[in-house]
Amino acid sequence: MSSPTIDDVAKQAKVSIKTVSRVVNREPNVRKETREKVQHAIDLLGYTPNLSARRLAAKRSFLVGLVYDNFHATSAYVVNVQCGVMASCSQSGYELLIHPLNVDNATLINEVIDFTHRSQVDCLVLPPPLSDHTHLCNQLAAQNIPFVRLSPVFNLNDSLYVQTNDRSAAFDMTMKLIELGHSDIAFVAGRPDHYAVSERHLGFVDAMQSAALPIREEWIKIGASTFDSGKDCGVALLKNTPRPTAIFAGNDEMAAGVMSIAHTLGIRIPEDLSVAGFDDSDLARQSWPALTSVRQPVQAMAKAAADLLFLSLKTPSNTDLSRCFACEIILRDSTGPTIKINETAND
Amino acid sequence: MSSPTIDDVAKQAKVSIKTVSRVVNREPNVRKETREKVQHAIDLLGYTPNLSARRLAAKRSFLVGLVYDNFHATSAYVVNVQCGVMASCSQSGYELLIHPLNVDNATLINEVIDFTHRSQVDCLVLPPPLSDHTHLCNQLAAQNIPFVRLSPVFNLNDSLYVQTNDRSAAFDMTMKLIELGHSDIAFVAGRPDHYAVSERHLGFVDAMQSAALPIREEWIKIGASTFDSGKDCGVALLKNTPRPTAIFAGNDEMAAGVMSIAHTLGIRIPEDLSVAGFDDSDLARQSWPALTSVRQPVQAMAKAAADLLFLSLKTPSNTDLSRCFACEIILRDSTGPTIKINETAND
């Protein structure tokens, strides 16, 4: 049961515990043959350093905290972020502590700060929408708690972050719809406090303007990033005539909601209506027809974020503070060329 | 930055550190007024015990490990389990350490054992399919690592566990289909090594037998619990005549795959074909038509599992070793009464 300690290894290898410590921590200035001798003893005994002791002595916990909104984020996103961070952790010898919470909770900031102190994590990873919670970020900075932000929009100079080109990806997707012959394009925006998602709206606007297409105000709907809100927006967009020939939604869930309503109303996809989403979640592959979407390399981003964090912890002088990842458009069956509505046979 | 230590509190309250320790740990034999005095000092200074020191001294980490398969479980399930365990953690003062892995990995057992030692977690929560990995469970037991199993099927006497009545829920769902007039019912089974899911197959068989309906072997398909495998099974079931009038899938993903194929083949749901899933995941609400499914109280189960674990850690003599939760059938739009195929108009 009881694991061997550093003393056991030291005794076995006939060196001091400090030398064992050096080997374990890959410190320089250990002769090769000593290192091998110690390593051999470690292997023989199956020694694993006691993290608590190490933490206590080194005043570091080797723990990363991942704080995220569990009530508004899709589970696929959450899991991808977890995996990405985890991948970086295993490389750097960190362990991952998670702390789901509700971003609408009034005590949010206290909860995060409390968690940080209680669990003694060395640093935090903040996915959206927490990454744009200015007050929280300021508090963390004030308390010298290192953190990295995923897909932030504001105050980029102040901290570590990893981004995607949401805006230009949304631009590209909109252009793709325009190339397919659509000009009557509606947009379903996400939660307004989820700023990364609002960038997508801007990209849509950019594209429409660059193609000199009119943006009809009644074809811009604000959803809540959920399937149900997508349904609501879908009803509002599709019940009236004229209706758009294409709907671009700020995320896949809302796009699926729109598709669901379209099916119910007997509107064929993609013949009568093209639908595009964003995120390329599992849902995009699993809905019918399979949803055209924009793939964000969430996992790679999360890994890069954690990499950045660990690097900056190790070498605080490091100037490499951010990375930007490119999105990729995934064309599936929910989008197609326009057909004039009065040419269709279904109604 | 640097938090106050127990020394600071002791000095502030003019008592020894040991007395502060007693108050913090709610130990007996502290006079009421002393306790209040100390508590006041703690509040004043905003003292939080240093977990690493506590762990080192008490030889406990106050950490729970959640090890799960990240490649075959749906993210919704994973997130629900995390939340449930988390809920129990916050009550009991534990923190949650996660460790996703691939169950197909040959080094699985070593990886879990390594993780346990490295991270020094006090105990583990094992969701399926790990909960039925007999070899792993034996290893953990042999190493005196406490753990609780979620939805296990085998060796129930040997350990803590939390279960659902998968089999009888599958029975009920099948009966529901039979009551709707279906007799030509197919079943899509999940990964054979995911035993909890196989129980659902047994429930299906139970119901068919109790209704004296024949089980056609070519209408039992073995999937891999994924959407794509559901599509494959759907093709196999729906391309030939006669085809079933209802398909019951072992999970929602596969059910969605079946629906997708049905749509492609022009088979209307539920008019021509009823489809039922299991798990009541987000996907069930988000697919079209909305999927009839069986709701497992995953989060409540995970919480109960962790509760059980913490209780048994505290009072090892405790005899309350397991709990069983009931599933609930959620009727949605993907199931309906049978209509004879030659009466339908669509083909």
Add this chain to the structure above:
DNA sequence: TCCAAATATGACAACGCTGTCAATAAAAAC
């Protein structure tokens, strides 16, 4: 009032590691 028992508090040694700094061994320069 005094003494035993119960209750409350404190001193001090772990816990297993890392950081600091001194001591030694090896290499390089003279």
Add this chain to the structure above:
DNA sequence: GTTTTTATTGACAGCGTTGTCATATTTGGA
């Protein structure tokens, strides 16, 4: 062959708690 420099190793003191055991202090009974 010395001396200087550099590389390698070790002794020892924390890190902030808890556990053990000894020492007050209070309580209750005679």
